[in-house]
Amino acid sequence: MIESETAVRRQLSNTYRYLHDHGLTEQASGNISARCNDHILISPGGAGGPDICADAFVRIDLEGQVKCGGTPSSEILMHLAIYRAKSEAMAVVHTHSSACVGLACCRKPIPGFHYLIGSFGGVDIPCADYACFGSRALADNVVDSLENRYACLLANHGAIAWGRSLDQAVLFAHRIEILAEQYLAACQAGEPVLLTLAEFRDYWRTAKTLKYG
Numbered sequence: 001m002i003e004s005e006t007a008v009r010r011q012l013s014n015t016y017r018y019l020h021d022h023g024l025t026e027q028a029s030g031n032i033s034a035r036c037n038d039h040i041l042i043s044p045g046g047a048g049g050p051d052i053c054a055d056a057f058v059r060i061d062l063e064g065q066v067k068c069g070g071t072p073s074s075e076i077l078m079h080l081a082i083y084r085a086k087s088e089a090m091a092v093v094h095t096h097s098s099a100c101v102g103l104a105c106c107r108k109p110i111p112g113f114h115y116l117i118g119s120f121g122g123v124d125i126p127c128a129d130y131a132c133f134g135s136r137a138l139a140d141n142v143v144d145s146l147e148n149r150y151a152c153l154l155a156n157h158g159a160i161a162w163g164r165s166l167d168q169a170v171l172f173a174h175r176i177e178i179l180a181e182q183y184l185a186a187c188q189a190g191e192p193v194l195l196t197l198a199e200f201r202d203y204w205r206t207a208k209t210l211k212y213g
């Protein structure tokens with residue numbers, strides 16, 4: 001199916017504003033991208049949320065060559081690595097959302113304290129090893145941590161999520177922040193009780209039946 005680049009650009013600029021308005025990408029700290037036919041549209045370097053326009057997104061090929069537009073996000077390698085590793089990935093959302101950063105700075109995964117952790121594909125949300133922003137090493141670490149997962153934390157940095165649609169990538173990017181906040185709240189209340197693998201299997205069965213989550 002040939003997608004309209006104009007429509008994808010509009011979705012991306014609306015998404016960028018959504019992420020900013022929900023406090024997930026303050027001070028131009030995040031970046032997003034989506035597949036569009038044989039190319040990727042990615043946010044430009046240093047773009048601010050409220051004032052981004054559809055034309056600002058940069059069209060690149062899967063090798064990272066700019067085909068239309070200015071300078072792509074500095075995290076271009078991380079985005080491209082996910083598209084190359086997952087043919088089903090249609091969009092990637094990277095944020096520095098606060099609760100995720102808090103846990104990522106302790107290099108802690110988010111354990112299976114809540115059943116919605118299972119919606120990310122496993123019994124926890126891992127934390128990718130640290131490497132400098134924009135580096136090939138960080139891109140490799142992220143791909144390793146995203147095996148069988150829709151999102152992960154990035155040590156001393158933030159979080160990243162992908163989806164089979166832009167809406168799904170945004171849902172996971174927002175949900176991981178909500179779960180990180182709730183996990184921190186649970187830790188303040190006491191010691192969170194983690195769900196067992198059998199309980200997650202029950203969740204996955206039920207979610208599949210009900211098309212939930």
Ligand SMILES: [Zn+2]
Pocket residue numbers: 029030075094095096133157158
């Ligand atoms: Zn970042």
